[in-house]
Amino acid sequence: DAKTTQPPSMDCAEGRAANLPCNHSTISGNEYVYWYRQIHSQGPQYIIHGLKNNETNEMASLIITEDRKSSTLILPHATLRDTAVYYCIVRYRYNTDKLIFGTGTRLQVFP
Amino acid sequence: DTEVTQTPKHLVMGMTNKKSLKCEQHMGHRAMYWYKQKAKKPPELMFVYSYEKLSINESVPSRFSPECPNSSLLNLHLHALQPEDSALYLCASSQALRGNTDTQYFGPGTRLTVL
Numbered sequence: 001d002a003k004t005t006q007p008p009s010m011d012c013a014e015g016r017a018a019n020l021p022c023n024h025s026t027i028s029g030n031e032y033v034y035w036y037r038q039i040h041s042q043g044p045q046y047i048i049h050g051l052k053n054n055e056t057n058e059m060a061s062l063i064i065t066e067d068r069k070s071s072t073l074i075l076p077h078a079t080l081r082d083t084a085v086y087y088c089i090v091r092y093r094y095n096t097d098k099l100i101f102g103t104g105t106r107l108q109v110f111p
Numbered sequence: 112d113t114e115v116t117q118t119p120k121h122l123v124m125g126m127t128n129k130k131s132l133k134c135e136q137h138m139g140h141r142a143m144y145w146y147k148q149k150a151k152k153p154p155e156l157m158f159v160y161s162y163e164k165l166s167i168n169e170s171v172p173s174r175f176s177p178e179c180p181n182s183s184l185l186n187l188h189l190h191a192l193q194p195e196d197s198a199l200y201l202c203a204s205s206q207a208l209r210g211n212t213d214t215q216y217f218g219p220g221t222r223l224t225v226l
Contacts, residue, residue, distance in 0.1 A: 032212050043115075043201050043217035044154065051212075087153065093212045097167050098144070101153030 004088045009106040012082075018075040020105050022088030025069045030093045033064060035073045037084040038104075044087065047073065051093070078109045114138075115218035117202050123224045126192060132221045134185040134202030142207035143185040144215065145177060148199040160185060161207050192225045199223075 005023040012018040024033065034049040048055055048062045050071075055062045061074040075082055087104040115136045124130050134143065142161045146154040159167035160179040174196075176188040185202055199222050203215040 034214075036217075041199070041220075041222070043117075043203075043219045046214055046216060049212065049214065091212070097159050098156035098169075099154075099215055101155075103153060 004090055004102050006086070006088050006102060006105045008103065009108070011108050011110060012075075012078045014080060014109055014111050015077055018078040018082065018107060018109070020073040020075075020086050020088075020107065021070065022073070023070045024088070024090045027068050027090050028092075029068075031090050032093050033062065033071050034089040034091055034099070035060070035062065036087045036089065036099075036101075037082075038087070039081075039084040044101075047086075078107075080109050080111065083107060083109045115202055115204055115216055117200075117218035117221050119221060120219070121222045121224075123226065124189065124192065125226050126194070128192075129188070129190045131189065132187040132200055132202075132223075134187075134204075134218055135183055136204040136216075136218075137183055138204065138206075138216070139182075140204035140206050140216075141182055142205045142213070143179060144203040144205075145185070145187055146201040146203065146217075148201060148220070150198075154201055158187075189223075192223075194225050197223055197225045 032049050035047040036044040038044045050062045064071045085104040085106050087101050118133045145157040148154040157171045158177045163179045174191050178186040199220045201220045202218040205213045205215045
């Protein structure tokens, strides 16, 4: 699975959009981009995943660049409850075993 | 419903104790996972069960013994642990979609302290 690079920390004002970047320059055509988040001392929560098209669900939007070397997770209206560590994970589409978590981005949403 | 439950939420045990962690899911998932997470570190895989058979053991010491009694249940038996085994133990499950992408869903974890 390809390696990802994320900033260690970011701040966001409550009510504003939080844009979390992820670089995955060695991604292959058969690798998905997954996003999970982990609120303090809880289990990781699945957010969204995509292959090459942009994706949106009730939690977030995922924007993948055309060359697929980077992506951005967008929380459109951040709340204090969105404060968490966000993990970007690249995973081979036919892989049914482990998720390899990087160090993630610690997002702090402030009032 | 994407709920994975884990019991107990917290566990304190001595180095000579035997205890078990339990994980349950009722989503019809056929793959279940144990991850270990040390403080301020990302989760790391320990074991994978696929269709009730152990498919991956990430070189975990034998003092950790997994068991999958049926497709909904996953246990982790603990014996003669060391203080450095203190961590958050996370269970996850997925559909085990062969030939397609497969999303894992995590439980809340068991916080284990070994004295």
